[in-house]
Structure formats: structure tokens, C-alpha cells
Amino acid sequence: MPELPEVETVMRGLAARLEGRVITRALVNRPDLRWPLPPTLAARLTGARVLGFRRRAKYILMRLDGGDSVMIHLGMSGRMLIGPNRPNQDTAHEHIVLETDEGWRVGFVDPRRFGSVDLVPTAEEDAHRLLADLGPEPLGEDFTVASLTAALDGKRTPIKSALLDQRNVAGLGNIYVCEALYRAKISPLRSSHTIAGARARRLVPEIKATLAEAIAAGGSSLRDYVQPDGELGYFQHAWKVYGRENEPCPSCPGGAACGGIRRITQAGRSTFHCPSVQR
DNA sequence: CAAGAATCCTGTCAGC
DNA sequence: TGCTGACAGGATTCTT
Numbered sequence: 001m002p003e004l005p006e007v008e009t010v011m012r013g014l015a016a017r018l019e020g021r022v023i024t025r026a027l028v029n030r031p032d033l034r035w036p037l038p039p040t041l042a043a044r045l046t047g048a049r050v051l052g053f054r055r056r057a058k059y060i061l062m063r064l065d066g067g068d069s070v071m072i073h074l075g076m077s078g079r080m081l082i083g084p085n086r087p088n089q090d091t092a093h094e095h096i097v098l099e100t101d102e103g104w105r106v107g108f109v110d111p112r113r114f115g116s117v118d119l120v121p122t123a124e125e126d127a128h129r130l131l132a133d134l135g136p137e138p139l140g141e142d143f144t145v146a147s148l149t150a151a152l153d154g155k156r157t158p159i160k161s162a163l164l165d166q167r168n169v170a171g172l173g174n175i176y177v178c179e180a181l182y183r184a185k186i187s188p189l190r191s192s193h194t195i196a197g198a199r200a201r202r203l204v205p206e207i208k209a210t211l212a213e214a215i216a217a218g219g220s221s222l223r224d225y226v227q228p229d230g231e232l233g234y235f236q237h238a239w240k241v242y243g244r245e246n247e248p249c250p251s252c253p254g255g256a257a258c259g260g261i262r263r264i265t266q267a268g269r270s271t272f273h274c275p276s277v278q279r
Numbered sequence: 280c281a282a283g284a285a286t287c288c289t290g291t292c293a294g295c
Numbered sequence: 296t297g298c299t300g301a302c303a304g305g306a307t308t309c310t311t
Contacts, residue, residue: 003304034287034306058305076305077289093289112288114305130306157282166306173304242304267283270302285309293301 002074003173004058004138005214010080011060015053017082017104018062022049025099033095034075034116044068044119045098057134057170061125069122071130075114081107134170138207143169145200152192152200159195160188161267163207172207175242176214178272180207182241187278188264188271241272249274 002010026045028037038044048064055061060072074080081094085105096108096117108117120128135151136142151168152159162168163177172180181188183206186199195203214237240250245263252274264271 006304073305075288076303110288111290112303112305114287155281161282164305175304268285269305281311283309283311286307287305289303291301291303293299295298 002058002078003176004055004171005176005211005218007058007060007074007171008055008215009218010074011053011055013082014060014062014080014106018050018098018100018106019052020050021100021102021104022047023098024101025097027097029095029097033110033113034073035118037117038119041070041096041117041119045070056126056131057137057166058173059131061120063122067122068119069125071116071118071120071125071128072108073116073130075110075112075116077112078108078110078115081105081109134166135168136170138169138171139211143204143208145204148204149196149200152195155192157192158188158266159186159190159192160271162192164267164269169207171211174269174271175237175239176207176210178242179240180210182273182278183210185278187275188266188273190279241274244272249277251277 023045024047026042028042031037031039044064044066048066048068051063051065053060053062058073060074062070062072064070072078083105085099085103093111093113094107094109095113098106100106108115116130118128118130125131136147148169152162155162157165160177160181163172163180164174178188180203184199184202186195186203190199217237241261244261246260248260259276261272261274264273
């Protein structure tokens with residue numbers, strides 16, 4: 001379930017427990033996830049000290065001493081389990097396990113295996129093929145009305161699809177695109193190039209606010225970002241439209257005026273929207 | 280080049 | 296209950 005806010009929260013949780021620690025043991029339980037895992041991964045992790053973390057789009061970068069970074073993507077079903085160092089009850093999909101010098105254990109669980117893990121020289125993180133073509137960070141100062149307008153210039157693809165394209169803006173997923181478009185009162189069907197102007201001036205702040213609020217909710221709803229069962233970084237959200245097909249639109253008084261929230265399919269993904277509010 | 284479809288994989292849930 | 300099909304928060308690769 002990870003989009004940018006979840007990835008950010010997971011990263012902060014990992015940082016709280018791993019930063020400055022030495023990885024005393026590393027298990028890599030299969031040769032591949034989405035792509036082959038580096039054959040040297042377990043050896044490279046074992047004995048390494050964790051220097052720090054950062055996030056780029058939905059990727060977590062864990063910096064090790066010795067000059068390498070571990071690049072982690074959670075895919076659709078990736079999760080991190082963190083807890084005292086004892087065996088996990090459900091190990092069927094626990095593909096990677098780390099143990100630290102403080103006696104903690106971190107497991108990467110990913111049933112669908114759409115996630116990925118790779119090694120990259122720290123100095124060349126952003127040149128990695130998976131990062132090289134990413135657009136600006138939506139919460140960064142590089143993501144502006146001007147940058148979004150330029151990215152969408154001349155594009156006739158629906159704005160919903162354009163916002164999911166990581167080259168235009170990096171880190172948005174299906175949920176937050178639906179929510180941000182709703183908050184900005186923009187139809188997901190609208191042609192991208194028509195977003196320029198007033199609509200872009202509404203959309204950019206709503207994207208930033210939607211993400212920032214979700215990150216804040218994640219940080220505040222979890223102690224140390226770890227739930228009692230060891231699950232790291234996920235939290236309940238109050239979506240206004242996502243997953244609310246046929247429910248009343250919160251912005252339409254009485255709900256009856258617009259007939260409720262609709263679900264449509266765009267480029268194979270579900271879009272939730274209110275046709276009355278979003279134009 | 281742009282846009283949509285197919286694809287990787289497993290789990291869950293609704294409906295019969 | 297058991298079966299079936301739809302669907303899932305991603306992103307690359309393949310077609311058109």
C-alpha cells in the first residue's frame with residue numbers, strides 16, 4: 001500500500017532503529033524480487049554500519065559505510081517488520097532479514113514481489129536507472145506551478161494518468177492523485193495541457209497539502225512508527241473519495257445533487273471522483 | 280513520441 | 296464451505 005507518505009513513514013521508522021547501527025547478520029532468502037537481487041547483497045550488508053537514510057520518490061536509500069547505498073522499493077505489497085530479534089511467525093514472504101548490534105530485527109516482507117532491492121554507489125544514487133528519469137519531489141521546492149505546467153505542456157493524456165507518471169512528478173500513487181484532484185476540484189478526465197493557469201495554481205498546493213497531511217498523520221499515529229505487531233509505517237487515513245464508490249460526496253450538500261462518488265477506470269487503474277464538484 | 284494494454288505475483292473479498 | 300472472478304496502493308515493457 002505504499003505511496004510517498006507511507007514510504008516516508010517507513011523510512012523514518014527504519015532510520016530511528018538503524019541509523020548508526022551495525023548490521024551483524026543479513027539473510028537474503030531468494031535470488032530475485034521484481035529484478036534479480038545483487039548476488040553480493042548479503043555479504044555487503046553484513047558488518048556494515050548504517051550511516052543514514054533518504055527517500056527519493058517511493059524509493060528508500062540506506063547509506064552504508066564503505067560507499068554503497070541499498071535502494072529499496074516496496075512495490076504494491078512490500079512491508080517492513082521491526083522488532084526484537086526473534087523469529088517472525090509468518091516467514092512465507094519474508095525475503096530479507098537484517099539483525100543489528102542492538103538486538104533488533106528488520107524484515108522485508110513482500111508477497112507479490114513487485115518490490116525491488118539494489119545496491120548503488122552512494123555518490124551515484126541519482127544516476128541509477130530507476131531514479132535517473134524521475135520528476136521533481138512533490139514536497140520539494142522544485143515542484144511548482146511552473147514546473148508542472150511545463151511537464152504537462154502539449155500533453156493530451158488525462159491529468160489522472162499524467163500525475164501517476166513519475167517523470168512528471170515523483171512519488172504520487174493512485175490514492176493521492178484521486179484525493180488531490182478532488183481537493184483541487186479538477187476532473188481526472190481533463191486533458192493535461194488544460195491544467196495550466198488557475199487549475200495548476202489550485203492543484204500544486206493541494207498535492208503538497210494532501211501528502212504533508214498524510215505524512216503528519218503517519219508520524220503522529222504511531223509511537224516510533226512501529227505498531228505493536230511490528231508493522232512499520234502504515235496507518236488509517238480518512239480518504240474523501242478513494243474507495244468510496246456510491247457514497248455521498250462530502251462537498252455536495254445532501255449528497256443527492258451529484259449522485260455520489262463514481263468509480264471509473266483510466267489506463268487500467270480505478271479512479272474515484274465526484275463529477276459534480278470536479279470539472 | 281504518446282497513450283493504452285499487458286505484465287510480473289499473491290492475497291483478499293464478493294457472489295454464487 | 297469451496298469455487299470463481301474481480302481487484303489491489305507500482306512501474307516497466309510491449310503494442311498500437
